[in-house]
Amino acid sequence: LRLTHFKLCPFSRAARILIGELHLEANLDPVLPWALTPAFLNKTPSARLPVLELDDETHLSGFYALSEFMADAQIHEMDIADLLTGAPHSDELPAKPLAVMPGDIEDRAEIRRLIEWFHQKCDREVTQEFLYEKVRLVLDRRVAAPPNAGILRSARSNLRYHLDYIGFLSDQRRWLGGDDFSLADIVAAAHVSIADYLGEIIWEDVPHALGWYQRVKSRKSFRPLLGDRLVGVAPAAHYAELDF
């Protein structure tokens, strides 16, 4: 099981957390999304990260195909570990892997509504703006330039709005999508963790979102992400701390 990913790509991060929650293990193959190799593009012309290789012939390209594949396997009671030939983690983990799409048909619609909210709206108006201004302009010599202050200002104001929405939801419910930890939390946490890595969150201002993020951060599936370091772009000092 092999996952081609970029450390600060929200789709890649969400896939890594999901894989951990399913008690699977994947070998990680890091790439820079603006410098994909011809070999990679030949295999996956759509160039959507992440790409999960199940075997030589089958690749899941993009988070939507990947996450719904896992849900699909669970619905049809396929053994995901068998299907993917991935070895389960050690015995320390809780016995049951995450139910990818729990609840009834309306619960699942709510989880998917939130996934779209973060992976499309938050991605466009917050995450991709920060990634371009604070990561790509630094690391990609072809576009090197100072960040655009106006874009950063608007991304920060949008981020605050998304954090307030997370706070609002986690005030009403145990987790964002309902009673259970779900893909909605995974996807939201992927975006929040990138803004946090880049030092963009003032946690004192958003206590409700903070409480939720502390709970996500302390999950075993989240730990590997806390060890991420992107060469050339250091994380905020508190990025890996569980108590921040």
Place this chain on the structure above:
Amino acid sequence: LRLTHFKLCPFSRAARILIGELHLEANLDPVLPWALTPAFLNKTPSARLPVLELDDETHLSGFYALSEFMADAQIHEMDIADLLTGAPHSDELPAKPLAVMPGDIEDRAEIRRLIEWFHQKCDREVTQEFLYEKVRLVLDRRVAAPPNAGILRSARSNLRYHLDYIGFLSDQRRWLGGDDFSLADIVAAAHVSIADYLGEIIWEDVPHALGWYQRVKSRKSFRPLLGDRLVGVAPAAHYAELDF
């Protein structure tokens, strides 16, 4: 069954085609995405179009929640028409509604890969750019300005790349996602139809994509979209023609 939509929103258009393919009928409630009312925002704070109201309490917000709800209902062999209290269309239609997610688990992963490709990549680099430059700048007095020639040039060059990919796929397969007409075709056609409405496609240059689009356009589910007229932004002369 009531669908809040915007005539040139790709997510809304895909939902309308899907609803037609499922032999359902929805009352259409048109809105402008940049002028949503407080009443609408109270009901659906995420403000993602389209919104399908199943009943007073249940709203499906966003295309992902909506399309996977339909797939979910089919997997669990719920009668969608019953579930949605929507009346079926007239008897002229073929007896069987579209299977929303056909084939095996890998076929479905391929369909979802393509949906993400169009709804995220094509949306960001083509559709939303055209919509902003050619529709919103015209209709929304608060941002009125001449279109940005550089952005239009880049959206056009990206569009050509997407049309070539459609041509490539429809050369290899009967439909974009495989042997059967599927959500992948619906979503791709939603984006293509917006570029076509705005007169951005030179069909002589892309004969393979043309052949595919003619087949989609002649489906009954697509007809209502060919009657769309957005006040202030006229469609291209050939927009509604089946032979173009």
